[in-house]
Amino acid sequence: MKPVFRAWRIGRVLLRYRLDDLLDDTPVEGWLKLARPFVPRASNDVARLSRGARLRMALQELGPIFVKFGQILSTRRDLVPPDVAEELALLQDRVQPFDGEAARAIVENALQRPIAEAFAQFDTTPLASASIAQVHAATLPPDANGVSREIVVKVLRPDIEKQIAGDIALLKAVAGIVNRTHPAADKIRPHLIVEEIENTLAAELDLQREGANASVLRRFWQDSDDLYVPEVIWSHTAERVLTLERVYGIPSDDIAALDAAGIDRRALAAKGVRVFYTEVFRDNFFHADAHAGNIWVDSDPGRRANPRFIALDFGIVGQLSDEDQYYLAENFMAIFNRDYRRIAELHVRAGWMPSHIRIDELEAAARAVCEPYFTRPLSEISLAEVLLKLFRTAQRYELTLQPQLILLQKTLLNIEGVGRLLDPRLDIWAVARPVLQRILVERYSPQRLASEFRKRLPELVTHAPEMPRLLHAWLTQQVEGKHELNLRSRDLVELNRTIRTAQRKTVAAVLGVGLLICAAVLYGLEAGGPRFWSVPASAWIAGLGGAWALLAAWPRGQ
Numbered sequence: 122m123k124p125v126f127r128a129w130r131i132g133r134v135l136l137r138y139r140l141d142d143l144l145d146d147t148p149v150e151g152w153l154k155l156a157r158p159f160v161p162r163a164s165n166d167v168a169r170l171s172r173g174a175r176l177r178m179a180l181q182e183l184g185p186i187f188v189k190f191g192q193i194l195s196t197r198r199d200l201v202p203p204d205v206a207e208e209l210a211l212l213q214d215r216v217q218p219f220d221g222e223a224a225r226a227i228v229e230n231a232l233q234r235p236i237a238e239a240f241a242q243f244d245t246t247p248l249a250s251a252s253i254a255q256v257h258a259a260t261l262p263p264d265a266n267g268v269s270r271e272i273v274v275k276v277l278r279p280d281i282e283k284q285i286a287g288d289i290a291l292l293k294a295v296a297g298i299v300n301r302t303h304p305a306a307d308k309i310r311p312h313l314i315v316e317e318i319e320n321t322l323a324a325e326l327d328l329q330r331e332g333a334n335a336s337v338l339r340r341f342w343q344d345s346d347d348l349y350v351p352e353v354i355w356s357h358t359a360e361r362v363l364t365l366e367r368v369y370g371i372p373s374d375d376i377a378a379l380d381a382a383g384i385d386r387r388a389l390a391a392k393g394v395r396v397f398y399t400e401v402f403r404d405n406f407f408h409a410d411a412h413a414g415n416i417w418v419d420s421d422p423g424r425r426a427n428p429r430f431i432a433l434d435f436g437i438v439g440q441l442s443d444e445d446q447y448y449l450a451e452n453f454m455a456i457f458n459r460d461y462r463r464i465a466e467l468h469v470r471a472g473w474m475p476s477h478i479r480i481d482e483l484e485a486a487a488r489a490v491c492e493p494y495f496t497r498p499l500s501e502i503s504l505a506e507v508l509l510k511l512f513r514t515a516q517r518y519e520l521t522l523q524p525q526l527i528l529l530q531k532t533l534l535n536i537e538g539v540g541r542l543l544d545p546r547l548d549i550w551a552v553a554r555p556v557l558q559r560i561l562v563e564r565y566s567p568q569r570l571a572s573e574f575r576k577r578l579p580e581l582v583t584h585a586p587e588m589p590r591l592l593h594a595w596l597t598q599q600v601e602g603k604h605e606l607n608l609r610s611r612d613l614v615e616l617n618r619t620i621r622t623a624q625r626k627t628v629a630a631v632l633g634v635g636l637l638i639c640a641a642v643l644y645g646l647e648a649g650g651p652r653f654w655s656v657p658a659s660a661w662i663a664g665l666g667g668a669w670a671l672l673a674a675w676p677r678g679q
């Protein structure tokens with residue numbers, strides 16, 4: 122769809138759900154006011170709904186990219202008011218399936234062989250259909266023992282890349298407007314939100330990458346009684362098609378089905394928390410799309426007393442840098458120990474906050490955030506909430522968080538939610554603390570550090586002969602005062618962006634004034650004295666061009 126029509130459709134949907142007030146004080150406010158008489162208003166039932174519910178319905182109607190946008194916004198509780206975030210978290214990614222024959226054609230094209238050759242059977246009616254892909258049940262041709270394995274084939278929607286590219290371009294344009302006009306643009310950083318959506322979607326569009334994520338996770342949890350990861354069938358996987366072993370289980374929020382299957386929910390809830398901490402702090406590879414629909418419980422009757430989870434959907438996984446991982450673990454321990462001084466120091470040492478921040482102030486702020494939680498019963502304390510509140514408070518002190526940490530906080534929130542649903546009395550702290558302590562002891566034990574050192578020894582030995590020469594060169598530069606500072610920091614990147622914007626504005630302003638002068642000259646040259654209605658077309662073009670360029674150069678809250 123052409124961008125103008127798409128923008129018009131978005132405007133109509135926003136108006137229909139009476140969401141235009143969200144855009145007050147922005148440049149599109151005037152356009153929406155003009156369009157209002159032409160758009161049927163929402164029914165009174167819709168109008169009575171909360172703003173969050175109306176926004177959720179509008180995004181759902183606008184399609185997959187906007188659903189993703191809402192889902193990402195729902196995790197940015199630092200930006201979105203809690204009532205809206207809660208509604209957005211309910212956004213469901215279920216859409217009409219696309220034609221099964223089209224799915225067959227995509228699979229044949231991706232695997233470069235006919236369906237009948239690749240599969241013993243392929244069900245054209247999908248098992249599930251989401252905004253980016255749909256999943257079909259199938260069986261592999263019999264192996265040497267005559268066994269046909271049950272599998273599922275995930276197929277990308279036709280033309281989904283094009284749709285996503287169009288909507289992302291629109292979102293970028295909107296982000297640009299918000300960036301230039303919103304007083305809190307610095308805090309919201311809309312281009313980063315759009316970037317996050319773009320990255321998330323890009324990850325979900327590459328099914329080969331999703332397969333690789335599943336394989337890595339499976340390796341980490343091989344032979345585990347806590348988590349099962351289906352096997353990737355690489356012979357039947359390509360960028361647009363992912364084939365996995367078929368698993369059977371119960372979604373972890375289907376409490377009635379879990380109870381009917383006689384599953385020990387308490388044991389399961391504690392396992393969920395343990396799996397999360399192990400993924401983050403032992404493996405540094407966590408399944409980050411961990412909502413109940415993607416975490417099943419093995420329905421095998423033999424596993425009732427010792428239940429295990431099954432993970433699905435590996436498009437989004439998280440990994441922290443070594444530093445973030447270390448400082449986060451230490452932060453958790455400091456929270457467990459109510460050591461606010463340490464929390465403050467860790468935030469600075471991790472580089473999340475600038476070093477000029479006053480530690481005692483930050484310590485007091487951390488205390489103010491955490492203490493109220495300790496008055497609650499342990500079963501009501503959420504680490505994800507504490508973490509979020511801490512991050513939010515720290516934002517007042519120039520906190521810069523890596524997106525991976527936000528992803529982690531969101532995942533923790535999901536895991537705690539699933540855990541509490543399974544066992545409302547779950548004491549997350551009591552489960553998490555020993556797991557974290559054990560992992561930290563193992564991870565930073567002298568033996569482990571020595572083994573890491575041994576692993577790097579060959580690299581060190583290779584570089585060792587160069588060291589005296591490099592050291593000598595560096596010292597010489599120091600003595601002669603020639604040492605070059607090579608910095609790459611966010612501030613410099615930001616500075617670079619500001620300089621480029623300023624340059625663009627200068628060019629636009631010069632161009633604008635030039636064109637306006639042209640317009641004036643052409644207007645003056647009109648024979649018989651200038652009259653407004655008889656201005657030559659060239660003067661109109663020059664004048665409009667000049668006005669546009671001047672507008673582009675106008676300073677807008679940057």
Ligand SMILES: Nc1ncnc2c1ncn2[C@@H]1O[C@H](COP(=O)(O)OP(=O)(O)OP(=O)(O)O)[C@@H](O)[C@H]1O
Nearest residue numbers: 214249251254256273351365366367368414433434
């Ligand atoms: N290995 C599997 N075995 C059985 N069913 C599966 C398997 N993988 C996926 N499914 C089914 O397909 C559904 C969608 O799968 P998946 O979550 O991977 O797709 P998606 O397009 O990313 O969907 P969403 O965005 O809703 O998470 C699952 O909820 C499940 O019902």
